[in-house]
Amino acid sequence: MIQTVPTTPFNDQKPGTSGLRKKVRIFQQPHYAANFVQSVFDCLTDFEGQTLVLGGDGRYLNREVIQIVLEMAAANGFGRVLVGQGGILSTPAASHLIRASGAFGGLVLSASHNPGGPDEDFGIKYNVGNGGPAPEKVTDAIHARTLTIEQYRIVEAGDVDIDTLGTSRLGDMTVEVVDPVADYADLMETLFDFPAIRRMISNGFTLSFDSMSAVTGPYAVEIFERRLGAPKGTVRNATPLPDFGHHHPDPNLVHAKELYDRMMAQDAPDFGAASDGDGDRNLIIGRHCYVTPSDSLAVLAANAHLAPGYASGLKGIARSMPTSCAADRVAEKLGIPLYETPTGWKFFGNLLDAGMATICGEESAGTGSDHVREKDGIWAVLLWLNILAARGQGVAAIMADHWASYGRNYYARHDYEAIATDRADALMAALRDNLPRLPGSVNSGGTIRSADDFAYTDPTDQSVSRNQGVRVMFQDGSRIVFRLSGTGTEGATLRVYIERYVDQGGDLGMDTGEALAPLIAAAQEVADIVGFTGMDRPSVIT
Template sequence: MSKANVKVVSTKPYEGQKPGTSGLRKRVKIFQQEHYTENFVQAIFDSVKPEGFTLVVGGDGRFFSKPAVQKIIAIAAANGVKKLIIGKDGIFSTPAASNIIRKYKANGGILLTASHNPGGPDNDFGIKYNVSNGGPAPENITDKIYEKTKSISEYKLVEGPEVDLSKIGSTEFAGLAIDIIDPVKDYLELLESIFDFGLIKSFLHGPSGQKVLFDGLHGVTGPYARAIFVDTLGLPESSVQNCVALPDFGGGHPDPNLTYAHSLVEAVEKGQIPFGAASDGDGDRNMIYGAGAFVTPSDSVAVIADWAHVIPYFKGGLKGLARSMPTSGAIDYVAKAKNVEFFEVPTGWKFFGNLMDAGRLSICGEESFGTGSDHIREKDGLWAVVAWLNILAAANQDKPGTGIKDILLAHYKKYGRSFFSRYDYEEVSSDAAHKMVSALDAAIKDQSLINQTFDSATGEFAVAQAFVFDYTDPIDGSVSRNQGQVLRFADGSRVVFRLSGTGSQGATVRLYVERYTTDPSQFEKDTAEGLKGLIEVALRISKLKEFLGRDKPTVIT
């Protein structure tokens, strides 16, 4: 391509283009500002030097995705990118994109997603860069991108006709090779290589088979779910709902939890469906919910780890287990029983990726409905759903009629139960949130909370430890500080406070509460009942209501 074809556009920096743990997320109208998207894409290219690169491009299909893909094509051509692999119609679930990067040995990828955040012209958009292992860019790259956005003065592009994203096949744009591929095919093949689809199919169509309902929440997983559940496992079309991917997610909030996935909860309860599941906007989160049986993400990853031996991919054993710091300790007990290495990492999938690349981690999870393994370098919603079907199929071989609740109660009997919940206070005043965090930091620093006892409706809680969670990566030695404020109590209970970086405006304060018990009389209790007193104490210590002016959270999970 002649340099004469490259157009250099003068620009000025925009404030606040700092990528968080999952890229840059802002309102669509912000990305639509003149030069805004182009600035950020050029900053990525200035940081990674993509000359000769093969990059994967695609996303969750939310509003503004297709214009953004065209911008990326034009800028990539001007910056010496050799080849783009793009999902048909600009679509890739986040796990599928991670797999494509790894399978085709691409140098990285640009993912267009704001994950579980609402979509549409008045809602959110996002751009994330993934590296060659298929995982999110580490901080040294995101920091470099941010520095570039603060000083950018020009970006480069090649003008030309839009590339038709609707046709699978090879094409080119100003010397840039472009492969437009089926976004589902490779991912389905990956899952078929991991799980025992024959066993699952026999179980679902056998005498002890359970009715299944998957809810795509109008996110990207719709076509993937139909390929898995209807086309491959032979389930009826009624086994999937809300599986047409829409740019605004049907006006809903594509976050698979008890608050936002009410369409699944209502259908499962109404039809008394034994196995229900949902995924989020970009397909990396999941919720497992059967009639009368909700599986917390913390319990889900622990159960999958405990039953890993029935999944063909793990027949050789587990390398290690891990969870994010705020996630309950349920998986810790599994790691100890199996005598495998265990890690507690900050929130952010990239921390798991380092351990996986070093061959030290097999299965991991985050309490924010993210579960996965070393088959890719992102969390994977449909992987977790199929893992549960594989486990149920194996359990029913030994004991027909085994359901989700039976699996959970057997797990608690073996390991104890970690009652766990998360309270999200979304779009609160950033100033108020930081004042609350500062007050807690001061109490942690002077250790004034230690040995204090707090009354509650369910008994006393005595503070045993108070600290800020810092993490030193055992692979590369990098240090991540201020990853959450932790209070541990004498009975082993734990409370964590954390400011989230996944929202597009304001601040989100997350409160995590966990109480562990080995008392069988507690195993079937409602989560709210099991945590009532501890939540009272957490709110009192943090003075959250006074600081944030909120009587109740936006979401409880």
């Protein structure tokens, strides 16, 4: 029986770059999750009888919200929901399932790399029919609807069994519980030279993959251990847990320190990698050699032709604006376009759909290609393994060759977390007010050539996105970028991206901190971070 439940709006349901993310206790408020889901459905048209994909990263509250979504999807007229067994579905696997099944769209329940647990974070993101995150015009409409919603529709029923593969009925709707791993793993086999990677592993190549007790565990075990023949135990923390085993499932050098220490040890494996809460980010570390996400994007683009799925070459490369310019030099050498977009994977979707780009990446550990419409952590690891197998070199040697060919972009991101929102907004407002006075001024980083507030015009539909981050460019090609992140759940996070380019004839072996020290000082001089935030050092450096 369908119920129409009266409700009142919540004023804090504006989706960020990756959906709505809040603390679990916020989502546990009566009607909170249902309000947002109904607002999504209210902004969609012509989905009667269509298919919806549903799953998440297994974090706390995942199973409960899946039941709410199933009951509401049935009440609102969907004909079928495909749900990952146990509620598990990585973000890239969800994107693939939406595309492969011809689904109308999908709901991904995740807060990505944010912590999980009863006192931590939860999130809901709507993906459209191309498998990618909803574009801004859709998320803006959803937000507007959350402010006026007066009721939601839900079927009165008991919980659906989401642990047993097969189909069942919920009202007039079919619920199909599917294997979350198999189709995705099959897709990976079409893109990469699995026999060559298997041979490399059988010949003694060693690797370690940390799933961080998050969603990629089942995917990594199936692909790396079962299909590629890596020894059992190659995948660490392989069981998805509601609290991620008290891990912070962000694959960076702070939260994946155990992997970093393993890779820097005397007896380190040849290759190390990690993924995040929902499986769309990656960390790459060779033996005694950390690879920045920006460098990883550049190396993958430069060598993608070694993988069967990309043997015909790339149509273009896209990177988010804060990502280092290392990929730009690869695009120039390959003679293909380079697109600089705002942060947020949804901005890559139009380029991929139009066939204008093949590989995309963000400095925040996300890379992917046109095989899905999300970033994809395991995909990036497999492409690295394919390149290592094809070239017969280690990670450090490949990085040295790359820098010798293209020069090196020394790069770091400084995050100042949980800042009072008004202070963060005041810092950015002061920066923007000062933009006209910055060109020609001199500070510890050198002479500023130009400064602007990045705006993007989408080349496929001419839509414009403004206020995407303040860029300060120096005469020697160095950059500092200031931007407020949209992925946190409390307060604001100021991200400061610091980049220095050294050409092939310069010193390519400097310590990153030493290379960037003048620009780090310049960032304080330009933005008065200490004065506005009260923080004299970043919360996290990556």
